Amino acid sequence: MTIPSSSPSVAAAEALGFDPAIHRKLLAGLESGLLRDLHIVLAARSEKVFLEHYAEGRDEEWGRPIGQIAFDAGTLHDLRSVTKSIVSLLYGIALDTGLVPPPDAPLFALFPEYADLAADPAREKITIGHALTMTLGMEWDENRPYCDPQNSEIAxxxxxxxxxxxxxxPIIADPGSRWIYSGGSVALVGAIIERGCGKSLPDFAREALFAPLGIERFHWSAGGDGVASAASGLRLAAPDLLKIGQLLLRKGLWNGERIASEGWINASLTATISTHGRLWFTGDAPAPAFAAPKSWYGGFGNGGQRLWLMPEADIAAVIYAGKYNAQDAWVTPTRVWREIILANFLNA
Structure with missing residues (x-):
């Protein structure tokens, strides 16, 4: 599979079932001010790119300003919480090879150094699966800005x-009964992967996922203790994140080789509570090519980072933006997905 860095032609977009003016419509949205702080858009159908746009703007690396950047196909960009969805995939790969226990395994048994906490009867029922679905039932607050030291991830x-x-x-709900957004949940999953495979999370990712996909460059930010952030630390170029999306659409196959099991991918993308799977968001959206709304799946990150998938249309889309910590950061990527990509998909 190859992903070109040059803009696809009008004919190519039309051949893939899209309005040939789709790129012009994206530019119109930018010029009108309806699409703000957009850095990159890269979208493909059936592994062929139909929309590609690179801009220039101010950016950050895990909260640290890095100045004005001219983005291109090789630019590493924060995924922020899209990292969580990649960690879900890494856990599934580790599970497929017997390196980690299954989701129904007791969570605290994997952290024996905290025997005092494990002795609490209220925590006995908590499993790895509850961490994968953010249903631990534990108090966690990421509604505060990420510059606030009382934000639970920052704390x-x-x-x-x-x-x-x-x-x-503190336990505030029965495990499995309530979805509470939690980078802590994912940090636990990352630790379980590391303990199971005997490697750091970035090293395991390089070996088990990135190298098989031909992803040669990435960066994984770590905390002061040297632990890579499983919740938000990964940086990838847009074409490489698109490859991961296409791997999901192919149910774990890449160039005929099995990287992740179809069973894990199906389970990950199945909503277990509300609109949430195993560290993936789920929903549905209309597209003119279909008579009824179709299911989509997504990894979402602070600032407007998105990996969108619509399997029935065989569409994967990467959106990078720079509206970090803003309440309306969701607006631009949602408009690009629904009003530019899906609204201009005319012929299934």
């Missing part, structure tokens, strides 16, 4: 022991 990063900080949170 975790500043804690002397990140795992004790997570595991000792």
């Amino acid at each position: 975790m990063e500043n804690a002397p022991d990140r795992y004790r900080f997570i595991l000792e949170r």
Whole structure:
């Protein structure tokens, strides 16, 4: 599979079932001010790119300003919480090869150094699956800005022991009964992967996922303790994130080789509580090519980072933006997905 870095032609978009003016419509949205702080758009159908746009703008690396960037196909960009969805895939790959216990395994048994916490009867029922679905039932607050030290993810990063900080949170709901957005949940999954495979999370990702996909460059930000952030630290170029999306659409196959099991991917993308799967968001959206709305799946990240998938249309789309910590950061990527990509998909 190859992903070109040059803009696809009008004829190519039309051949893939899209309005040939789709790129012009994207530019019109930018010029009108309806699409703000957009850095990159890269979208493909049936592994062929039909929309590609690289802009220039101010950017950050895990909250640290890095100035004005001219983005291109080789630019590493924060995924922020899209990282969580990649970690879900990595757990599935580790599970397929017997390196980690299954989702129904007790969580605290994998952290024996916290025997005092494990002795709490309220925590006995918590499983790995609850971490994968953010249904631990533990107190966690990421509604505060990420510059606020009381934001739970920031507090975790500043804690002397990140795992004790997570595991000792007060129980406020029965495990599995309530979805609470939690970078702490994913930090636990990352630790389970590392303990199972005997490698750091970035090293396992390189070996088990990135190398088979031909992804040679990435960066994974780590906290002061040297632990790579499973919740938000990964940086990838847009074409490489698109490859991961296409791997999901192919149910784990890449160039005829099995990288992840179809069973894991199907389970990950199945909503278990509300609109949430195993560290993936789920929903449906209309497209003119279909008589009824079709299911989509997505990895979402702070600032407007998105990996969108619509399997029935065989569409994968990557959107990078720079509206970090803004309440309306969701607006631009949602408009690009629904009003530019799906609204101009005319012929299935």
